[in-house]
Amino acid sequence: xxxxxxxxxxxxxxxxxxxxxxxxxxxxxxxxxxxxxxxxxxxxxxxxxxxxxxxxxxxxxxxxxxxxxxxxxxxxxxxxxxxxxxxxxxxxxxxxxxxxxxxxxxxxxxxxxxxxxxxxxxxxxxxxxxxxxxxxxxxxxxxxxxxxxxxxxxxxxxxxxxxxxxxxxxxxxxxxxxxxxxxxxxxxxxxxxxxxxxxxxxxxxxxxxxxxxxxxxxxxxxxxxxxxxxxxxxxxxxxxxxxxxxxxxxxxxxxxxxxxxxxxxxxxxxxxxxxxxxxxxxxxxxxxxxxxxxxxxxxxxxxxxxxxxxxxxxxxxxxxxxxxxxxxxxxxxxxxxxxxxxxxxxxxxxxxxxxxxxxxxxxxxxxxxxxxxxxxxxxxxxxxxxxxxxxxxxxxxxxxxxxxxxxxxxxxxxxxxxxxxxxxxxxxxxxxxxxxxxxxxxxxxxxxxxxxxxxxxxxxxxxxxxxxxxxxxxxxxxxxxxxxxxxxxxxxxxxxxxxxxxxxxxxxxxxxxxxxxxxxxxxxxxxxxxxxxxxxxxxxxxxxxxxxxxxxxxxxxxxxxxxxxxxxxxxxxxxxxxxxxxxxxxxxxxxxxxxxxxxxxxxxxxxxxxxxxxx
Amino acid sequence: xxxxxxxxxxxxxxxxxxxxxxxxxxxxxxxxxxxxxxxxxxxxxxxxxxxxxxxxxxxxxxxxxxxxxxxxxxxxxxxxxxxxxxxxxxxxxxxxxxxxxxxxxxxxxxxxxxxxxxxxxxxxxxxxxxxxxxxxxxxxxxxxxxxxxxxxxxxxxxxxxxxxxxxxxxxxxxxxxxxxxxxxxxxxxxxxxxxxxxxxxxxxxxxxxxxxxxxxxxxxxxxxxxxxxxxxxxxxxxxxxxxxxxxxxxxxxxxxxxxxxxxxxxxxxxxxxxxxxxxxxxxxxxxxxxxxxxxxxxxxxxxxxxxxxxxxxxxxxxxxxxxxxxxxxxxxxxxxxxxxxxxxxxxxxxx
Numbered sequence: 001x002x003x004x005x006x007x008x009x010x011x012x013x014x015x016x017x018x019x020x021x022x023x024x025x026x027x028x029x030x031x032x033x034x035x036x037x038x039x040x041x042x043x044x045x046x047x048x049x050x051x052x053x054x055x056x057x058x059x060x061x062x063x064x065x066x067x068x069x070x071x072x073x074x075x076x077x078x079x080x081x082x083x084x085x086x087x088x089x090x091x092x093x094x095x096x097x098x099x100x101x102x103x104x105x106x107x108x109x110x111x112x113x114x115x116x117x118x119x120x121x122x123x124x125x126x127x128x129x130x131x132x133x134x135x136x137x138x139x140x141x142x143x144x145x146x147x148x149x150x151x152x153x154x155x156x157x158x159x160x161x162x163x164x165x166x167x168x169x170x171x172x173x174x175x176x177x178x179x180x181x182x183x184x185x186x187x188x189x190x191x192x193x194x195x196x197x198x199x200x201x202x203x204x205x206x207x208x209x210x211x212x213x214x215x216x217x218x219x220x221x222x223x224x225x226x227x228x229x230x231x232x233x234x235x236x237x238x239x240x241x242x243x244x245x246x247x248x249x250x251x252x253x254x255x256x257x258x259x260x261x262x263x264x265x266x267x268x269x270x271x272x273x274x275x276x277x278x279x280x281x282x283x284x285x286x287x288x289x290x291x292x293x294x295x296x297x298x299x300x301x302x303x304x305x306x307x308x309x310x311x312x313x314x315x316x317x318x319x320x321x322x323x324x325x326x327x328x329x330x331x332x333x334x335x336x337x338x339x340x341x342x343x344x345x346x347x348x349x350x351x352x353x354x355x356x357x358x359x360x361x362x363x364x365x366x367x368x369x370x371x372x373x374x375x376x377x378x379x380x381x382x383x384x385x386x387x388x389x390x391x392x393x394x395x396x397x398x399x400x401x402x403x404x405x406x407x408x409x410x411x412x413x414x415x416x417x418x419x420x421x422x423x424x425x426x427x428x429x430x431x432x433x434x435x436x437x438x439x440x441x442x443x444x445x446x447x448x449x450x451x452x453x454x455x456x457x458x459x460x461x462x463x464x465x466x467x468x469x470x471x472x473x474x475x476x477x478x479x480x481x482x483x484x485x486x487x488x489x490x491x492x493x494x495x496x497x498x499x500x501x502x503x504x505x506x507x508x509x510x511x512x513x514x515x516x517x518x519x520x521x522x523x524x525x526x527x528x529x530x531x532x533x534x535x536x537x538x539x540x541x542x543x544x545x546x547x548x549x550x551x552x553x554x555x556x557x558x559x560x561x562x563x564x565x566x567x568x569x570x571x572x573x574x575x576x577x578x579x580x581x582x583x584x585x586x587x588x589x590x591x592x593x594x595x596x597x598x599x600x601x602x603x604x605x606x607x608x609x610x611x612x613x614x615x
Numbered sequence: 616x617x618x619x620x621x622x623x624x625x626x627x628x629x630x631x632x633x634x635x636x637x638x639x640x641x642x643x644x645x646x647x648x649x650x651x652x653x654x655x656x657x658x659x660x661x662x663x664x665x666x667x668x669x670x671x672x673x674x675x676x677x678x679x680x681x682x683x684x685x686x687x688x689x690x691x692x693x694x695x696x697x698x699x700x701x702x703x704x705x706x707x708x709x710x711x712x713x714x715x716x717x718x719x720x721x722x723x724x725x726x727x728x729x730x731x732x733x734x735x736x737x738x739x740x741x742x743x744x745x746x747x748x749x750x751x752x753x754x755x756x757x758x759x760x761x762x763x764x765x766x767x768x769x770x771x772x773x774x775x776x777x778x779x780x781x782x783x784x785x786x787x788x789x790x791x792x793x794x795x796x797x798x799x800x801x802x803x804x805x806x807x808x809x810x811x812x813x814x815x816x817x818x819x820x821x822x823x824x825x826x827x828x829x830x831x832x833x834x835x836x837x838x839x840x841x842x843x844x845x846x847x848x849x850x851x852x853x854x855x856x857x858x859x860x861x862x863x864x865x866x867x868x869x870x871x872x873x874x875x876x877x878x879x880x881x882x883x884x885x886x887x888x889x890x891x892x893x894x895x896x897x898x899x900x901x902x903x904x905x906x907x908x909x910x911x912x913x914x915x916x917x918x919x920x921x922x923x924x925x926x927x928x929x930x931x932x933x934x935x936x937x938x939x940x941x942x943x944x945x946x947x948x949x950x951x952x953x954x955x956x957x958x959x960x961x962x963x964x965x966x
Contacts, residue, residue: 037966212965222961228951230943231714233707254953262939264946266714268932271740275707278700278737282711285698286676286719287944290711304701398962401955407948440944441676441696441712442719449673451689453699463689 004116007097008199011041011066013077015150015200018090020083022054028143029060031164032150033393036064037213038160040205044070044512046392046588051238051331057086066207070359070395071513072588078200080146087112099198101150103142120194122149127185141182148186155197157204158187212360212398216389217293219360219399220319221246223367224291225254228407229317231290232267233279235298238331239387240321243293244269273298277305277316284315285452287412287440289371291317296325296338299345306380307346308454310477313427313436315374315381315410318342319367322386324586333586334387336508339562342382343536349474351481353488354382354536358511359389361396362534366489368401375410377484378438386557388509388588413437418447426450426461427473434479481537488535491542496527503549504581504598505542507533507563509588510555516591517598524595526602528553536566543571546578551605553598555581557589621645621693632669641665641672643693648683653805653831653846654753658690660808661722661751664815665692668863668886670720676712677722680705680734683760684726684753684831692722703734706741706750710932713746716942717933720819721748728758731767731786738788742795742824747931749818749825752788753805755833756844763836774841787913789923792826793906798929799825800905802920804849805832809858813888814922816861822883823929830918854912856897856921860889880927890922899925 007013015032019025026047033045041064048059063073078099081090094100096116102108104121113119128142151158162180169176190196221243224232234244248267255264270276276292283290294302299320309316322338324330342354355370357363363385370381413424418439424447427436436459439448450461456470457463464470506514511532521528531545531552546552546567554564561580568575581597583589621644629637641662646655665672672694679685681702688697700708709723723741730738730752741750756769763776767786774780792800799821803811811829818825830849832838838845843852857878863886878899880888890899898904905924912919939946 208966210962210966212962214965226952226958228946228948230946230951231711233711254957255951257939260939261937263937264939264943264950266933266936266938266943268710268714268744268936270707271736274704275710275737275740278704278707279711279714281700282678282698282708282713283715283943284711285708286712286715288711288715290715305704308701399958401952401958403955405948439696440716442674442716445671445673446694449694449696451697451699454701455699 004097006099006118006199007077007095009077010201010203011064011205013064013200014073014075015062015064015078015080016076016093017060017080018083018086019058019060020085021050021052021056021058023143024140025082025143026060028147029062030393031161031168032147033062034164034213035151035156035161036062036202037208037395038164039157039202040208041066041202042068042070042207042395044072044395046072046388048587049332057083064202066205068207069512069516069591071516072590074590074592080150082146099200101146101153118198120153120198122146122186122189122194124186127189131185141178144179144182145186148183149190151183152187152190152196153194153198155201155203158183208395210398211395213393213395214360215242215391215393216357216360216363216385217242217321217391218246219364220367220383220385220390222250222399223364224317224371225250226364226401227289227368227371229289229291229371230265231279231283231288232265232292233270233276233290234292235270235273235276235294237295237298239323239391240293240295240298240319242391243319243321273301274305277302277318280316281305281309281314284374285441289317289375289407291319291371293319293321295321295323296341297328299338299341303346306352307348307350309380310346310350310352311348312452312454313378313438314452315378317370317374317381317383319383319385321390322384324584330586332387334509334588335557335584335586336384336386336510337558337562337584338384339558339566342384343566351537352380352382353377353484354384355489356384356507356534357389358508358532359396360394361399363389364399369489372408373484373487376408376435376487377480378410378435379480384508386509411435411437413439413443413448415444415448418444424448425459427457427476428459429476429479432479433483434476434481435483485537485539488537488539490539491534491545492532493530493541493545495529496522498527500527500529501550502527502602503529503531503545503552504555505531505533505545505552505563505567506555510557513589513591513594514555517594520591520595521599524599526599528598533563538567538570542567546571546573551577551579553579553581553601555589555594557583559584632666634669634671636666636669636672638662638666640694641692643688643690646690647686649835651834652683653755653833654684654687655690656805656808657751657753657811657829657831658687660811660815662691663808663812664819667812667861668816668819670819674718675720675722677724678705678709678712679724680726680729682726682729682758684724685729687753688722688724703729703732704737705729706734706737706746709748710741710744710746713748713932714938715944717747717938718942721746722819723748723750725750725752727752727754727756727766727768727788731788735767735786739791739795742792742797742826745796745798745824745929745931745935747822747824747933749815749827751815751827751829753831754788754828754844755831755837756842757833757837759833759836770843773843774839776836776839787909788826789828790906790909793902793909793924796824797826797924798823798926800924801826801922802828802830802918804830804853804920806846806850807853807920810855810920813859813861817859817882817888817922820861820882820884820886821925821927821929823926823931849918852916852918854917854919856894856908856919856923857899858891858893859922860891862887862889880925882927888922888925893921899923
């Protein structure tokens, strides 16, 4: 029996599945998360996986959260320990009073357990082996059997799981019925042999609403389809590969001519990231909307081309699904660590537009917007996702599209405009926004052609090494970047209930943890105004926010506080007033972490006057 | 002066092609390369070939990397868009451009440093993908712009101008192109315009990856005794297997050839190539045979030139990808965007 009272919680707990990579557990685990959603209870699942295909440990964590906290919480209330390799660490990680679910087919020595947790053994292997003979079936159905047992232990409605199985195996009757059978094998065993339910329970609610459950990479790829991308060139790299794969799948469904069956898109798996970005630049130069998806090491390889895009003013969209660096770093762990690398990518004086979506819904919106921005600004636009958003299913508002929306193709001089006698200077700023007109190759027999080059040239694209001509062009590029400030998504501010001189800046995947942390901090008596930055260059409201607060915490997921550096650098702010709050161990940032870090700092700031202390 | 304007006026009696353009309409800016550079002869040959084919100049996209050769697209087809891109990366830029608009003619101009050293990978992959292009390497065996370092096509044992002997093995881009599946492979010499012009014309007419290696002596850094890329050396060791005529809208039979000496190849665009055989046994439809022939002759120090391989029925990347006939850059939201109704269904499937 446990020394500590078992945790009792309805719709608010964390279940972690410890599996072996390649054992087919992913789909059963995902079904567990979806089943809870079908109860009307929000969940936030996360894959924690190694850079490996088969055999190594992998975890899947489901945060059940009626309150809708979608950030990682930290801690585990129930461990489904299916991997002997990680057993000790897994058992040690359970919160006191938590639950351990394991395969009890083989007896385990009592030293392998803990006194302060509830141990639930189900002879999964024995049940599986007595029912199935095929080894692969044994492995796969074992996962469904534990799902069935969990449904009984957590008081879940089996009908909702059956419904999910029905949807997944629609038209495949045999698979459908055998999965339902396996589900009930586990469920019935638990109901007959264990005390069900346990202290952790799922109760039907109505907190999910019309929200959808989607991975950020898939949403970004869908944004590219809606945003009119026709050329995608990519090179496989974790955690970005699923962007291109999802784009391929979406295009197969939505981008084939119904009559001819022909493709209204071209996808090329490049030989490397250099080729991928080269193809994107070539296609964009020629008037198509093109993008690539990559991660940190790919960005490093692309930087020469990114400088060309900046200087020769060629649109490009790069989706950077960030992972922990430097070098190969931790390929399967999340970070927001390429902020500086992307903002100033390439040699010479360069600056680039970065977009920071907070979740899949924004990944969709910003991906589509990136193509408008790239063509409007004629430069590279980075869509900065990370592994946490990209490779995990996240509950988010439904995706929306306005059918009246047209693509903004930017300043393109057509054959008609050239015929009218409009003055075409490829690098001529005609209206003060720093953005020149361009022509597509092949536009007009005698007018509008020009020679694109990475070397300096005058306003009419004629080669020049004159210092004044070069500087004139560089100054125009600065003007263009200023124009970008008002075109990119603006920061979103939300103020504390009471006026406060403390603020916090955050961005991207930190969002849900930050929202939750605010509640925790308020409970400790700390009031903070919040500013979520959604793009670089920074809108003027960032400077205003900094001016309005004595101290501003900058919360981010990298070691060197890169966004803070960028803010200090671009806004000329006294760095002392910007307090870095950094989380960079490769796991997603949590509300607990943020609340502790900010809370502790706030407590330090409340210095007790000396006289008062001694009196 | 950093920009040299070229006078536009020309003799009123200049010959015109079927589109009404004169030779001058295919010219570009004045070359800034060294006087006597082989590359300028290639530029002249490109101009000649485009004029002969009556190509609308603005329907050509000329793309290059970095180096002396890559500067040359500024010196021809002044009414075409050109793109002097990144060192060694012409092939990827060209591939992207080609995907965006399949209706233009793509001329990739590169050098031996650009294609055999820094861009060897991109050269290889653009060819194995079957990008519809004419890929010309202006091959002089040295880095000219940086003053005379060996490139990867410099033959082992050849001497630099400073007297250094090259100890690295040479890359033969023609052999590579054959191995990688190029569907039109040729080699020529910048000093032999009569061979080069029809080869360029035939390559432009070919649908698929066309590759031409043009030995183009560097007058400044690689035209001395001991070099295997000098005018004298190439002239002495040139072993042409055939010479050709490209015939657009003409009956090749009307041209007077001795029987049995001419092979006619009909191209995808309707043009015909009349191949006048020099080596009677050479079959330009035999990829393996071409590879062996090339290797045998290279071992003897001979530079095999001519149309070495052609597959007139080749497929290109667009066929592999099954893309629509309309250029992708001409598609707008109405055909590209699935719309809100579809998105609602997608949303419903994600709950």
